[in-house]
Amino acid sequence: MALSYAIIGTGGIGGYYGGCLAKFGKDVHFLFHSDYEFVKQYGLQVDSVRGDFHLQSVQAYGNSSEMPKCDVVLVCMKTTNNHLLKAILSSIVHANSVVVLIQNGLGIEKQLADEMPGVSIVGATAFICTTKIGPGHVHHAEYGSLTMAKYCGECEAVLQQIAADFEEAGVQVNVGDDLNSIRWKKLVWNIPYNGLTVVLNAETDDLTFNPDTRQLVIDLMNEVVAAGRACGAKISDTFVSKMIDMTEKMTPYSPSMRVDYDAHRPMEIQAMYSNPIQIALQHGYAMKKTEVVEKQLRFLAQKR
């Protein structure tokens, strides 16, 4: 089965993963926003720790209505644009298409399922440091694995094929069966580091090595673990210390929310903070510390 792919949102994530698939001969159709004309003319450049490559001939589109129907739609845009998703996807999906949300946060699959009943949806988290550094130009600095799990629809076979296609392209894919746990585990890192680097104008290493913010990061991580468990997520007792150890070894960097804030783009506060807070509360758990950071972020977003 040769799958056709659509990449919705060709920034750091979409450019890298779509670029890898295209480089290995997969049929990939890229939706661009402002970079469309540039990529049509000059192609897509990926600078990667695993080897740079250039795709001269890219199946690029400036408008989703011009794209063909694809077997797999990889949604790589920020959740702040998810209100546009139904309009974008309507002309791209066929009866058996699988939509893969490679996004951060919680509650995003449910929102799409409510808007587009019957569509098969997979949730995915990317463990990667990658940034768009110019028009049609992506820099991949570190890591690269994807973790995916089904949200709804009969899509197990396609999901296995997606994993195989990515493996062929050199991207490790873990296919899980518990999307709820995958999403909450990702939040354990995202909630402290994304918000605090914005509020405190700091880098990941500043927060990790200062004793006060290190404790605050750990407190927030423990709160996310407790909230996730209240919502049925399975997270081991050693997960928080593993996340801290991992962050200590990482090259210091600005998480996506900090990059968005500095670039005056909308931040993913709703998906990454407000949705988890609301969903945890529905399960009887109040994320008190997370609420502080959420409200601080909303204030900063409005002030800007």
Add this chain to the structure above:
Amino acid sequence: MALSYAIIGTGGIGGYYGGCLAKFGKDVHFLFHSDYEFVKQYGLQVDSVRGDFHLQSVQAYGNSSEMPKCDVVLVCMKTTNNHLLKAILSSIVHANSVVVLIQNGLGIEKQLADEMPGVSIVGATAFICTTKIGPGHVHHAEYGSLTMAKYCGECEAVLQQIAADFEEAGVQVNVGDDLNSIRWKKLVWNIPYNGLTVVLNAETDDLTFNPDTRQLVIDLMNEVVAAGRACGAKISDTFVSKMIDMTEKMTPYSPSMRVDYDAHRPMEIQAMYSNPIQIALQHGYAMKKTEVVEKQLRFLAQKR
């Protein structure tokens, strides 16, 4: 009974209250730090909404060891210097002296009582907007009342006389009998507004009129009320809404911690955040939201 007064720390608070007493003929001895030479030569200028005044001849001292023993010592310096208090007070107090701590925070009377057993101690909170705007130059913008209550010692009669002296000088003094409640009620305003104006680089009105930070302020206030009650403080159910109403009507301004941070001076994190958090925890209440702000402030203080 004509009381003699020592003013320890002649900034906005000490300059205004000591200046009012001296203007009305009380025997006031002012301890200055960097302004000593200036005030010796040019006197003390108070610009006040209730009428400007100038004191040409001021009993000014540059060193506490040169001051006479006084009946009343008004401690008006920041709590960040309280580790110096015992050394400063030792030569100023006599057997019946009363030390009045016109300071913010919690646990400061106990610390002094432990260091100087036998000394009579009164705690006081100032409801006032006043700032030192230059050498020997104080600007009093709004309000001015003092609330006092005994912490330890036989000092009821002196406390009544202090209140009478201040009333004569046009300063309203409320003498209470429950210092614990007075301190916690002051924290209800101080904890949200001092910390958040620093962390979010904002003014009081920014925080009050933005819907997200308004909710955060209210959440923090409710947490302080709950913590105070766990520690035995009596705070009415309408106190939080009264504080919000009051702040809405205030001229927007920077609380003392914001002023200190902007001036690269130490912030009163220990007395205003860490002590309440620790004391509440000893009484079984975890101030989870306040802990977030405390750790953010400690990070910012160390970064600066």
